[in-house]
Amino acid sequence: xxxxxxxxxxxxxxxxxxxxxLIVLTILCxxxxxxxxxxxxxxxxxxxxxxxxKGMTEGGIMPAIAGTILVTFITAVLAVPLGCFVAIYLxxxxxxxxxxxxxxxxxxxxxxxxxxxxxxFGVVLxxxxxxxxxxxxxxxxxxxxxxxxxxITASEEALKTVPKSYREGAYALGATKWQVIRxxxxxxxxxxxxxxxxxxxxxxxxxxxxxLFTGAAFYLPFLPESGFDQFMALPYHLYILAxxxxxxxxxxxxxxxxxxxxxxxxxxxxxxxxxxxxxxxxKTMLVx
Amino acid sequence: MSIGTFPVxxxxxxxVVHCMKAYKIKExxxxxxxxxxxxxxxxxxxxxFLLLLLKTIPAFKEISIKEFFxxxxxxxxxxxxxxxxxxxxxxxxxxxxxxxxIIAVPLGIGxxxxxxxxxxxxxxxxLKPIIEILAGIPSVVIGFLGIVLLGPIIxxxxxxxxxxxxxxxxxxxxxxxxxxxxxxxxxxxxSVPKSFGEASYALGANRWQTLVRIKIPAALSGIIASxxxxxxxxxxETMTVLMATGCATAMxxxxxDPVRTMTSAIAIELGEVAFDSTHYYALFAVGLVLFLMTFAxxxxxxxxLNKYQLMERK
Numbered sequence: 256x257x258x259x260x261x262x263x264x265x266x267x268x269x270x271x272x273x274x275x276x277l278i279v280l281t282i283l284c285x286x287x288x289x290x291x292x293x294x295x296x297x298x299x300x301x302x303x304x305x306x307x308x309k310g311m312t313e314g315g316i317m318p319a320i321a322g323t324i325l326v327t328f329i330t331a332v333l334a335v336p337l338g339c340f341v342a343i344y345l346x347x348x349x350x351x352x353x354x355x356x357x358x359x360x361x362x363x364x365x366x367x368x369x370x371x372x373x374x375x376f377g378v379v380l381x382x383x384x385x386x387x388x389x390x391x392x393x394x395x396x397x398x399x400x401x402x403x404x405x406x407i408t409a410s411e412e413a414l415k416t417v418p419k420s421y422r423e424g425a426y427a428l429g430a431t432k433w434q435v436i437r438x439x440x441x442x443x444x445x446x447x448x449x450x451x452x453x454x455x456x457x458x459x460x461x462x463x464x465x466x467l468f469t470g471a472a473f474y475l476p477f478l479p480e481s482g483f484d485q486f487m488a489l490p491y492h493l494y495i496l497a498x499x500x501x502x503x504x505x506x507x508x509x510x511x512x513x514x515x516x517x518x519x520x521x522x523x524x525x526x527x528x529x530x531x532x533x534x535x536x537x538k539t540m541l542v543x
Numbered sequence: 544m545s546i547g548t549f550p551v552x553x554x555x556x557x558x559v560v561h562c563m564k565a566y567k568i569k570e571x572x573x574x575x576x577x578x579x580x581x582x583x584x585x586x587x588x589x590x591x592f593l594l595l596l597l598k599t600i601p602a603f604k605e606i607s608i609k610e611f612f613x614x615x616x617x618x619x620x621x622x623x624x625x626x627x628x629x630x631x632x633x634x635x636x637x638x639x640x641x642x643x644x645i646i647a648v649p650l651g652i653g654x655x656x657x658x659x660x661x662x663x664x665x666x667x668x669x670l671k672p673i674i675e676i677l678a679g680i681p682s683v684v685i686g687f688l689g690i691v692l693l694g695p696i697i698x699x700x701x702x703x704x705x706x707x708x709x710x711x712x713x714x715x716x717x718x719x720x721x722x723x724x725x726x727x728x729x730x731x732x733x734s735v736p737k738s739f740g741e742a743s744y745a746l747g748a749n750r751w752q753t754l755v756r757i758k759i760p761a762a763l764s765g766i767i768a769s770x771x772x773x774x775x776x777x778x779x780e781t782m783t784v785l786m787a788t789g790c791a792t793a794m795x796x797x798x799x800d801p802v803r804t805m806t807s808a809i810a811i812e813l814g815e816v817a818f819d820s821t822h823y824y825a826l827f828a829v830g831l832v833l834f835l836m837t838f839a840x841x842x843x844x845x846x847x848l849n850k851y852q853l854m855e856r857k
Contacts, residue, residue, distance in 0.1 A: 261749055261751075261752065262749070264751060264752075265749050265750060265751035265752070268751040268754070268755070269660075269661060269750075269751065271653060272653050272654075272656050272657040272660065272661060273657060273661065274653070275649070275650050275653030275654045275656075275657060276653070276654045276657045276658070276662075276670070278650060279650065279654050279674065279677070279721060279725070280670075280673070282677070282718055282721075283673065283674075283676060283677050285692075286677075286680060286684075286685070286688060286718075287676075289688065289692055290684065290688070337580055337583070340576070340577050340580040340581075341577070341580050341581045341584055343577055344574075344577035344578055344580065344581045345581065348574055348577060348578070349581075357585060358581050358582070358584060358585055360845065361584055361585045361587075361588045362584060363841065363845055364588055364838060364841050364842070364845075365584070365587065365588050367772070367775045367776070367779070367837055367838070367840070367841035368588075368591060368779070368834065368837060368838075369778070369779025369780070369781065369806060369833055369834070369837055370779065370781060371779070371781040371806045371809050371810055371830070371833070372591065372595070372779070372830055372833060372834050372837075373591075374809075374810075374813075375594075375595065375598075375809065375813070375826075375827060375830045376590070376591045376594055376595075378813070379594045379598060380590075380594065383818065400587060403584065403587070404584075407584070431566050431570050432570060432574075433569065433570050433573045457679065458679065460681075461679075461680075461681025461682070461683065461684070462681070462682075463681070463682065463683045463781070463782045464682075464781035464782055464806070464810060467810055467813070467814065468813050468814055490681055490683040490684075490782075491683075493683050493684070493687055494683050494686075494687075494782065494785075494786065497686070497687045497690055497691075497786060498690070498785075498786055507691070510687065510691075511691075514684050514687055517681060517683075517684060518680065518681075518684060521679055521680075521681065522676070522679065525676075525679055529672070
């Protein structure tokens with residue numbers, strides 16, 4: 256009797272777990288399907304390459320795409336090298352001291368700071384104190400700070416995968432610590448660091464809140480000429496089209512198409528990262 | 544021969560010593576540089592806190608602290624008197640977050656348990672990257688779908704006037720918190736030693752009993768930490784709640800009321816205020832409260848996670 260009851264309980268329990276994963280997968284499918292099905296109609300070559308016209312009710316989103324790529328580039332320039340340096344320090348040099356633990360604790364906490372708070376910080380530091388104004392540079396640097404904890408964590412994960420024997424072999428030949436890192440550790444970890452960097456920067460590319468007040472422009476039918484110009488960005492453009500536009504109904508197809516382009520941009524970055532990771536895995540498997 | 548080579552050797556050995564010194568200096572310089580980079584990161588967190596604090600202090604020259612924390616009315620453009628009370632915002636934030644957790648916690652843990660217990664290796668390797676995709680979707684896209692997809696559904700199903708309300712925000716935030724909860728819970732379940740499960744099977748327990756009474760309790764601190772991290776993310780999320788919750792400043796009474804959270808208040812108003820006005824400083828005060836709330840949640844989850852890693856080591 257009791258065994259029977261337990262069996263039924265297990266069947267019910269397992270079907271609940273299956274239901275959970277099905278719900279999660281359904282949510283994902285609905286999101287991707289809805290955006291793709293409704294967005295694809297408005298995506299065309301001219302949509303991708305033209306300036307917006309008539310108060311964004313017609314034309315393309317070229318300046319928004321270009322703006323997002325430019326701001327992402329600045330983000331990467333700040334976050335990737337700095338993240339890599341910190342990761343090298345933590346993984347290769349740092350001993351288990353109070354300072355090291357403080358640094359690690361800080362990094363974990365930084366990744367939990369809300370993106371809008373980074374936005375506030377960027378406004379005070381870059382826009383006001385350093386007098387950059389609301390511009391590409393301010394927004395890129397703000398996003399860079401936001402991305403930093405992710406690139407540090409990813410780089411450190413990559414450095415951890417380097418086998419000890421690589422380091423010991425180089426030490427045995429009389430190399431100094433930095434020589435070991437430069438010639439043996441970094442080349443091995445390079446792919447992993449790159450993968451993490453792309454994933455982190457891709458996440459930054461989709462962020463809206465930090466650039467709201469640091470540089471993104473409502474409507475700007477030309478490209479920024481320098482780092483001190485305002486710019487249009489895909490996520491901000493989508494926000495405008497979805498909530499702030501005077502003819503929301505009319506621009507809805509354009510909003511869908513913008514969402515699709517944004518998703519495509521981020522997913523293609525993720526895809527590149529996954530391919531790099533896959534190729535590295537294959538390569539390192541051959542070595543061992 | 545020996546007379547000829549002798550000085551050369553000395554020169555050589557001197558060069559070696561010299562080089563060694565140069566190397567040592569270079570090594571130390573590099574180490575110092577990397578250390579400075581790392582300390583910069585610590586400074587960043589303190590910098591964020593200090594700047595928020597610095598910009599908050601002027602706000603309380605005009606606003607009484609008691610009024611700020613205990614009154615629900617936020618009306619910076621008030622005709623007779625400007626009102627700065629964040630109670631309604633804090634309640635809205637907590638309400639939307641709580642709603643999100645009610646949805647995301649069982650769903651997330653259930654999914655993690657599925658991946659750990661039911662899915663075989665191959666299925667797991669396929670499903671995990673698919674769930675990672677969910678984490679990659681930008682919040683603004685989720686918020687957009689809240690307006691165009693979920694809003695109308697809520698209007699129809701519950702027969703309310705507007706689908707842009709706290710419920711909508713809760714569902715969207717649940718979607719955003721799910722990947723965090725799933726991946727960390729699954730890690731926690733995976734790190735439960737195999738012998739625990741085997742001992743349980745040996746006593747005649749079936750897989751469900753083992754999962755519920757052995758594996759989940761053993762991984763509980765990791766699971767709780769994952770939920771708290773997801774909660775921290777939900778509290779600090781801006782774009783989805785900004786777009787999908789209707790943004791009314793009044794105190795919410797039910798999940799069908801439109802709400803304005805702390806994050807969306809900052810996002811809406813900071814673009815419109817004059818720099819260095821009381822309103823401007825008041826928004827930084829909201830930012831500081833938000834920062835402290837997420838900081839507390841993250842620290843708590845950190846403490847719980849550490850505890851569980853220590854236990855694992857033992």
